[in-house]
């Protein structure tokens with residue numbers, strides 16, 4: 424399979440970089456084709472603005488989603504966005520590799536989402552969730568934290584990791600049609616011993632070898648919701 428790793432860490436010797444390098448080596452060894460978008464290395468433009476459109480449909484008022492849709496049709500999206508979209512279309516699996524920043528994506532990765540997941544490409548009218556523009560593909564979050572695992576629970580001070588990741592896994596990946604696999608979280612690598620960190624990398628290695636056997640997270644398809652966006656009674660547990 425073809426795998427796109429979107430890597431969002433500026434330090435080549437970071438634990439995130441070690442995870443990314445391990446993924447490339449492991450997956451290539453398994454016979455997969457791996458493409459890496461190293462966002463800092465590419466100096467990826469993180470801010471969505473009018474320069475993302477080679478021509479503007481409406482020069483007097485910037486309404487981003489309308490410009491995105493028009494630019495998709497006219498082929499006037501900025502070149503760096505088109506390249507990332509082509510990588511997504513060619514991928515069977517997308518891995519987002521990042522450190523958790525302020526309980527979310529680092530700005531450069533959020534900017535990649537803002538600019539690349541355009542209307543008319545990743546989502547649009549009738550094109551969302553299981554019908555999203557990237558359907559048929561899987562995705563996985565591979566992330567690190569500063570805080571320990573014990574704080575990322577329902578009763579822990581950071582709150583449940585499932586809830587923290589819901590906007591990314593459901594609101595971004597699944598919204599665009601990608602089927603998210605269970606995330607891989609390396610908790611607090613900076614506070615671990617070298618031995619513990621090596622064990623974490625070994626655990627990630629096992630996860631990478633098991634990718635084919637993983638079931639996607641059980642999110643509801645569009646058909647399970649009524650016209651008000653409410654789960655139909657038969658799907659309420």
Ligand SMILES: Cc1cc2nc3c(=O)[nH]c(=O)nc-3n(C[C@H](O)[C@H](O)[C@H](O)COP(=O)(O)OP(=O)(O)OC[C@H]3O[C@@H](n4cnc5c(N)ncnc54)[C@H](O)[C@@H]3O)c2cc1C
Nearest residue numbers: 437438439441522523524525526567568569570612613620
């Ligand atoms: C703006 C900002 C916001 C943040 N918000 C949050 C937040 O909301 N929640 C939270 O929990 N944390 C938060 N953090 C902390 C952040 O998530 C962690 O610092 C980060 O996830 C740690 O990952 P890293 O790759 O940067 O680790 P690094 O500090 O780069 O690496 C940790 C250690 O691993 C070592 N290492 C590297 N490669 C290997 C290898 N191959 N084998 C063994 N060891 C290796 C490194 O030498 C280093 O000693 C935030 C940090 C910032 C800057």
